[in-house]
Amino acid sequence: MAKDIYHDIVREAIEKDGWIITNDPYRLAVLGRDAQIDLGAEKMMIAADKGVERIAIEIKSFINPSFTYDFHLALGQYLNYILLLEEQDAERELYLAVSQEVYDTNFHHLAVEKAIQRYNLKIVVFDSENQTITSWIK
Amino acid sequence: MAKDIYHDIVREAIEKDGWIITNDPYRLAVLGRDAQIDLGAEKMMIAADKGVERIAIEIKSFINPSFTYDFHLALGQYLNYILLLEEQDAERELYLAVSQEVYDTNFHHLAVEKAIQRYNLKIVVFDSENQTITSWIK
Numbered sequence: 001m002a003k004d005i006y007h008d009i010v011r012e013a014i015e016k017d018g019w020i021i022t023n024d025p026y027r028l029a030v031l032g033r034d035a036q037i038d039l040g041a042e043k044m045m046i047a048a049d050k051g052v053e054r055i056a057i058e059i060k061s062f063i064n065p066s067f068t069y070d071f072h073l074a075l076g077q078y079l080n081y082i083l084l085l086e087e088q089d090a091e092r093e094l095y096l097a098v099s100q101e102v103y104d105t106n107f108h109h110l111a112v113e114k115a116i117q118r119y120n121l122k123i124v125v126f127d128s129e130n131q132t133i134t135s136w137i138k
Numbered sequence: 139m140a141k142d143i144y145h146d147i148v149r150e151a152i153e154k155d156g157w158i159i160t161n162d163p164y165r166l167a168v169l170g171r172d173a174q175i176d177l178g179a180e181k182m183m184i185a186a187d188k189g190v191e192r193i194a195i196e197i198k199s200f201i202n203p204s205f206t207y208d209f210h211l212a213l214g215q216y217l218n219y220i221l222l223l224e225e226q227d228a229e230r231e232l233y234l235a236v237s238q239e240v241y242d243t244n245f246h247h248l249a250v251e252k253a254i255q256r257y258n259l260k261i262v263v264f265d266s267e268n269q270t271i272t273s274w275i276k
Contacts, residue, residue, distance in 0.1 A: 031248040035206070068173070068218075069211075076214030080206075083252050110169040114221050 004038060004059040010097050011039060012131045014057065014124075019043045026056045030087040037081055037094070054092040056085065057124065062102045071112060078121055093138075095124045100134055142176060142197040144266060148235050149177060151264045152195065155271045157181045164194045168225040175219055175232070192230040194223065195262065200240045209250060216259055231276075233262045238272055 004010075011021060023040030037056040045053055058078065064070040074096060082094055098107070103125045106112060116123070122138040142148075149159060161178030175194040183191055196216065202208040212234060220232055236245070241263045244250060254261070260276040 031252065033206075033247075033249045068171075072214035072218055073207075073211050074214065075217060076210035076212065079213060079217070079257060080210055080249065080253055083256060084249065109171075111171045111218065111222065114169065115218055118221060119217065 005061050005063070006059050006097070006099065006126070006128060007038060009128050009131050010057065010059050010126055013126045013133050014039065014041055016131065017133045019055075022054075023056075028081065028084040028088055030084050033084060035081065035084060037085075038097075040092070054089065055095055056081075056092055057095045057097050059097040060102075062098065062106070067106045071106070071115075075115060075119065075121070079119060093122060095122045095136075097124045097126060099128045100125055101128075143199050143201070144197050144235070144237065144264070145176060147266050147269050148195065148197050148264055150269045151271050152177065152179055152262075154269065157193070160192075161194075166219065166222040166226055168222050171222060173219065173222060175223075176235075178230070192227065193233055194219075194230055195233045195235050197235040198240075200236065200244070205244045209244070209253075213253060213257065213259070217257060231260060233260045233274075235262045235264060237266045238263055239266070 011024065015021060019041040021039060022042050025036040025038055026040030028035040028037065038059045039057040041055050041057065043053050045051060058081065060074045062070045078094065078096055085092055085094055124133060125135045127134050149162065153159060157179040159177060160180050163174040163176055164178030166173040166175065176197045177195040179193050179195065181191045183189060196219065198212045200208045216232065216234055223230055223232055262271060263273045264270065265272050
């Protein structure tokens with residue numbers, strides 16, 4: 001699948017946030033499936049005994065005129081990838097990356113908040129102009 | 139959104155299976171969202187004290203060349219609708235309707251089986267040629 005329009009922006013923002021990009025893309029090959037999550041990254045935890053934190057990031061631009069359609073797709077993709085990730089690297093956390101504009105416009109909707117809470121979606125919000133991470137929501 | 143190509147076939151099959159179609163489509167209007175599930179139906183339970191069983195059915199033809207894409211979308215849609223249904227009519231069960239061909243070809247895949255089990259998807263399989271229900275999977 002084509003790279004998301006925000007791919008390089010998010011990659012840059014994640015690096016600025018102190019992460020090392022280890023996979024671009026991050027490949028999943030378990031349960032007879034081949035799939036790709038946009039980025040894999042690692043960070044050494046400040047508390048040294050906590051070791052290295054690993055994440056995978058799926059970037060969603062939500063460019064479809066119907067946010068609802070894009071959100072169905074993003075939710076299903078996230079929840080399918082979580083199952084693959086459990087098999088391949090259960091400690092690696094999956095994040096959905098969304099721009100600040102999309103987050104502000106659509107993610108405070110009751111139905112979206114309920115889905116995020118119920119299905120434990122982790123979200124990383126980025127500022128596309130400044131190429132920075134504005135919040136990690138988990 | 140346009141009616142699914144199997145809409146009338148599933149409607150007919152559900153009726154043959156002893157259900158009364160009560161809604162076509164079944165409208166959801168809760169949490170500030172308006173959404174439509176393809177069909178709503180009811181059936182009197184044989185054990186009279188069990189009353190009336192209510193279901194909603196979302197029909198998926200899986201016509202996209204990528205089954206994986208369509209399955210992401212179907213899973214996300216199902217899980218978002220479940221949350222709306224909980225608010226509107228918590229006793230009504232949601233089913234995903236898929237043709238026997240699609241079920242046989244794609245739904246025995248490990249990754250799909252794992253998703254169905256983990257996220258408690260209920261599925262009704264139909265024979266598109268004979269317009270009958272072949273199985274209810276829950």
